[in-house]
Amino acid sequence: GQQVMQIPxxxxxxxxxxxxxxxxxSTTLSNIQWYKQRPGGxxxxxxxxxxxxxxxxxxxxxxxxxxxxxxxxxxxxxxxxTDVGTYFCAGPGGGSYIPTFGRGTSLIVHP
Amino acid sequence: xxxxxxxxxxxxxxxxxxxxxxCAQDMNHNSMYWYRQDPGMGLRLIYYSASEGTTxxxxxxxxxxxxxxxxxxxxLRLESAAPSQTSVYFCAxxxxxxxxxxxxxxxxxxQLSVL
Numbered sequence: 001g002q003q004v005m006q007i008p009x010x011x012x013x014x015x016x017x018x019x020x021x022x023x024x025x026s027t028t029l030s031n032i033q034w035y036k037q038r039p040g041g042x043x044x045x046x047x048x049x050x051x052x053x054x055x056x057x058x059x060x061x062x063x064x065x066x067x068x069x070x071x072x073x074x075x076x077x078x079x080x081x082t083d084v085g086t087y088f089c090a091g092p093g094g095g096s097y098i099p100t101f102g103r104g105t106s107l108i109v110h111p
Numbered sequence: 112x113x114x115x116x117x118x119x120x121x122x123x124x125x126x127x128x129x130x131x132x133x134c135a136q137d138m139n140h141n142s143m144y145w146y147r148q149d150p151g152m153g154l155r156l157i158y159y160s161a162s163e164g165t166t167x168x169x170x171x172x173x174x175x176x177x178x179x180x181x182x183x184x185x186x187l188r189l190e191s192a193a194p195s196q197t198s199v200y201f202c203a204x205x206x207x208x209x210x211x212x213x214x215x216x217x218x219x220x221x222q223l224s225v226l
Contacts, residue, residue: 009151033214042201043154045214088153090215098169099215101146103153 002027006089006102014110019076021105023089032065032072032091033099043088079109113137117202117218124192124225132187132221134202142205143185144169144215145177147198154201160185192225199223 003026013019023032031050035043047056049065049072056063062075072091076083086106090099115136124130136143141162146154156169160179174196176188185204189196199222203215 006153035215042217042219043215044217048214090154098144098156098159100156100170101154103151 002100004089004091004100004102006105008105009103010106010108012108012110013079015081016078019079019083019107021074021087021089021107023072023074023091023102025070025091025100028069029072029091030069030097032069032089034063034072034074035088035090035101036085037088037104038085041085046087076107079107081109081111083107084109115202115204115216115218117200117221119221120219122221122223124189124223126193126225128192128225129188129190130192131189132200132202132223133184134186134218135184136202136204136216137183138204138206138216139182140204140206140216141182142207142213143179144203144205145175145185145187146201146203147171148201148220149198157187157200192223194225197223197225 005024033048034046037043053067054065060077064073086104088101088104090101092099118133144159145157148154155171158177160166163182166177178186199220201220202218205213205215207213
């Protein structure tokens, strides 16, 4: 079945440093979604990318969808303590329309 | 507008006990989902319901049953709880059918411990 791999599992940064998490799928994705989960909270939708090579920005967050629609990345510029949490990618693929979630990247920001 | 409401928030069970996790959404969404979250494992789909009256198995359905009672409510039942079912359970909903790949709205979760 479809697998969605996400790396790294954890990332420690000093406040102000940049952060990137990568998502790779074993199958072509019709779209990719990104979610953020604060510690003790629930996942909250951030964005959805649909087109090959698509790039979207939300303030300091930049999301990319690969040309082959099998990989994606989330980049945060100049991290802040409010960015702390776990970031998940999710995408349907392999003939299913149900999104499969990656295992997430936990971002820890040290002030 | 409460969104997706899950009850209870916390539950402790003994092995072999049964319980039902309740979920309701007030956004008139068609699709509803149950996920479990374990440390380092991400979110794994247990069951989903693409529309009222239909349910389908996800990645990890063994040991669970579901009921889509009406458009608003989607319950998850553990018939005979096992320690391996200790987890955080999230209910989610999406506006259209699952085929439209719309964003998921999550409830606040149920932390379940099975001793």
